[in-house]
Amino acid sequence: MKKKVTMQDIADQLNISKNSVSQALRGKEGVSEETRERIKRVAEEMGYQYPGARKQKKQGRTGNIGFIASDLTFSFKNFFGEIYLSIEKEVVKRGMNLHIQSINREQQENLILPSFIENKMVDGILILSQISTEYINKVISTGIPTVLVDHHHPNINADAVLTNNRFGAYLAVQHLIELNHRDIAFVGNVAYSPSYEERYEGYLLALREYGIEPKEEFIFKKAEEKEEVILQYIQQLKRQPTAWFCVNDGLGFLVNSCLRQQGIQVPEQASICSYDNGQLSKISTPKTTTVDIDLELYGRRAVELLFWRMENKNEPFQEILLSSKLIKRESTAFAPKQS
Structure with missing residues (x-):
């Protein structure tokens, strides 16, 4: 009868402690990623079976x-x-x-x-x-x-x-600030999800750290992803921002389209940053600066x-x-x- 491979057998093979083997195979902290991968590889080569896998086999199911x-x-x-x-x-x-x-x-x-x-x-x-x-x-x-x-x-x-939505949004707005933009609009429905709320917080954090006062008229926190909604918002502005931060690529695409309808050229007259690095950011003209996940x-x-x-x-x-x-x-x- 073939002997069952134990954690101690793996530890002896690698000349390390049994505790290190246990931490690696159970996904716990305490060992480096390189050591974890080496332990998993040797465990597989030696035919070690995880307790969960043995239980499932005994029950006759995956x-x-x-x-x-x-x-x-x-x-x-x-x-x-x-x-x-x-x-x-x-x-x-x-x-x-x-x-x-x-x-x-x-x-x-x-x-x-x-x-x-x-x-x-x-x-x-x-x-x-x-x-x-x-x-x-x-x-x-x-x-x-x-x-x-x-x-x-x-x-x-x-x-x-x-x-990390906050930091991702921060990087996008920081990029705009470093391009000398100070009138930066925010577009997104923050009530839709915690992600969008966090991206709004990242937008505010970047402005605050660079000493820029957020302008209420440039903050559109209830933006629906509809062309007529975005167009109406742009048209009612008494003055235009020089840059836009949008919580997703869909809104970035719409802002781009609506600005062009109003005769505002991107990026010559207005810059746009969006979020997600989806298909719309890649097919937009010009292609949209975005945050990649x-x-x-x-x-x-x-x-x-x-x-x-x-x-x-x-x-x-x-x-x-x-x-x-x-x-x-x-x-x-x-x-x-x-x-």
Whole structure:
């Protein structure tokens, strides 16, 4: 009978402590990333089986992960679709099945859970973007380990993977300020999601640190992603800002289009920065300076955190904050000189 490989066997093979092996295989801090990868590689070569994997084998089944999001979230295919593909790839790589369901308005309002959650047919749950706090807490009340992706709230006790919206927005506005812009508009619906609220906070932080007083007439906090709404806002301004910061690429695209309709040239007369590095920022004329989010990493870290939570149910909740970077394109230039 083949001897079962233990953590001590792996430790002896690598001439390290058993505790280091345990920390690496359970996803805990305390070992370097290089050592963690080396331990995982040797464990695989030696045929070590994780406790969770042995349990599933004994039960004669593979594990199941639930994946839910609102109908609205699933409609944003360019952004959230990439996160979903990354999640699916990572879950399958770990030998589990992914059960997907969109949540419509009626289900949210009546707190109707998918059958695979209600009947506890999944081992873990990923919730993508915003669903009502009441609905998310109903999911969490089932006791199934749950991780939020691109969403959090003070009244939700769950792990979350997020992007650093404040700092990403700060970098965008800082870029505009360094191009000598002082009249910088903000466009976004901050009530839509915590992400947009945080991007607004990053906008204000950059202005404050550079000693620029925010101008109320240039702050459009209830902006709908509709051409007629953006056009009307631009038309009613008594004077035009020299730069615009938009909370997503869709709004950046609309601002660009509406400014051109008004005879305002981008970037000669007005610069535009947006957020997400989606398709609209790439096809806009000129192409839009934007803040990039690593969507593949987003999905991968969400799955990693969920699998860690499934093995560590009593550990404190975590929020993993992913950094973002500014991509400079043709839509931003030095502020026009005042006559």
